[in-house]
Amino acid sequence: MKKVTSLLMAIFCAFTFSMVAFADSAEVQPRAAECPFCGSNGWSVTRVGRRANxxxxxxxxxxxxGTDVxxxxxVDYSGxxxxxxxxxxxxxxETELVCHGRSHI
Incomplete structure (x- = not known):
């Protein structure tokens, strides 16, 4: 009975500590980009628009x-x-390929 209890406690401890290790590795803190002017972290880039060229x-x-177009x-961005x-x-x-081909069926 003592061996079974010891085995269960060992499994419980291993499970508990492995969950803590996985929880820490899964939490990645996001980082903001560095400002090219003042060097602080807080540079935000937004996609403004896209126009054909x-x-x-x-x-x-x-x-x-058939053909591919x-x-x-x-693409314009504002930071x-x-x-x-x-x-x-x-x-x-950016480059986009659109297939206008057709099989011979």
Whole structure:
């Protein structure tokens, strides 16, 4: 009986301590980006808009017939600092492929 009780206590302790270890590893504290002007953590970037910047039509890579339309976009972002209030606008590009192909069936 003493061995069974000791075994149950060992399992209980192992289970309890493993749950604490998993709980600590699962809690990741979020970090804000650093402001390029004042260096404080509190830089927020927001996607403002996206606009087309030309498109091309190429032979379809998925099917025997048809075309793929490749559209390039310019994406506008606005960043602002919570601490110093500075703002900055920036841009990036995105590419989107839309398949207009069709099989020969």
């Amino acid at each position: 030309g498109s091309t039509e190429v032979s379809c890579t998925h099917y025997q017939y 490749i559209t390039k976009y310019i 602002s600092c919570y601490a110093c209030g500075q703002t900055q606008a920036t841009q990036s590009t």
